[in-house]
Every structure is written in structure tokens, then in C-alpha cells.
């Protein structure tokens with residue numbers, strides 16, 4: 304085996320471990336970009352023991368530097384836009400985004416408000432959309448599972464071999 308092939312096998316093994324860790328225990332960061340708090344309460348319910356998203360390995364993370372998934376609630380307001388972009392840039396690659404609730408998807412009831420600059424996907428790429436006003440905890444957990452399904456197993460493929 305040449306040195307290049309050994310390095311490639313090593314990189315594939317590392318990518319496989321990283322994918323396994325990410326899909327078995329995704330760390331999520333929550334950011335309110337202008338929500339009325341209805342969506343935030345439902346997200347809180349999804350993460351606390353009644354719905355217990357932690358049984359799927361989902362863990363709330365306070366720092367963007369250690370988060371895999373950014374979950375945003377509400378329309379993007381003028382005040383939140385720069386912070387949203389900064390938080391997104393601070394997340395390590397690969398990073399994923401879930402838009403939670405009608406306001407994050409389309410500005411919802413805040414459409415055309417003086418302080419609203421647009422829906423979430425106008426500013427950062429969104430991987431999963433969870434509609435509802437607000438979406439129920441079951442829908443939120445379903446959205447996270449759909450994202451994890453998208454990551455597995457063929458999406459993370461290194462050049463020259465599968466992860």
C-alpha cells in the first residue's frame with residue numbers, strides 16, 4: 304500500500320467516525336432571530352424530558368463553535384441580521400440549519416413589518432424547513448430526524464472512496 308493510499312484510508316476512517324458521532328449526537332444551537340417566543344417554547348418542550356430529544360442524542364449547545372445544527376425561530380429582524388451571520392460564520396464546517404416556524408420560513412404574521420428584513424433563507428442556507436405557527440415538538444423532532452437522514456450515508460463522501 305502506498306503512502307497516499309494509507310493516508311486516504313485514514314482520512315476515510317476519520318470521516319466515518321465524525322459522521323457517526325454527528326448523526327448519533329448532533330449538538331444544536333438555538334437562535335431567536337425575531338420570534339414572538341411561541342416557537343421557542345415549543346423547541347424548549349422538544350428538548351426537555353416530556354419529549355426528550357436527548358434520547359436521539361440531540362444536545363443543546365451554547366456556543367456556535369461546538370454546534371452542528373443551528374435552529375432559528377422567527378423572521379430575521381434588522382437587529383438580529385448581523386448577529387445571525389456572525390453566529391453562522393462561527394460554526395465549524397459542516398454546519399446545518401433548520402428554519403423553525405412559519406415566520407422563519409416566510410416571515411409569517413410579521414410579513415412587511417418595518418423591522419423585518421426577510422425570511423431566514425434570504426441570509427443563510429437552510430437545510431430543513433419545519434412549518435407551523437408554532438410547530439409542535441413532534442414536528443421539530445421530525446425535522447431533526449429528516450436532517451440526520453439527509454446526512455446519512457452517502458452525503459459525506461471523500462474523494463476516492465465512501466466514508
Ligand code: SF4
Pocket residue numbers: 337338339340341342376377378403404405406407411412435436437438
Ligand atoms: S411562527 Fe407563530 S409562534 Fe413562531 S414566531 Fe411566528 S408567530 Fe410566533
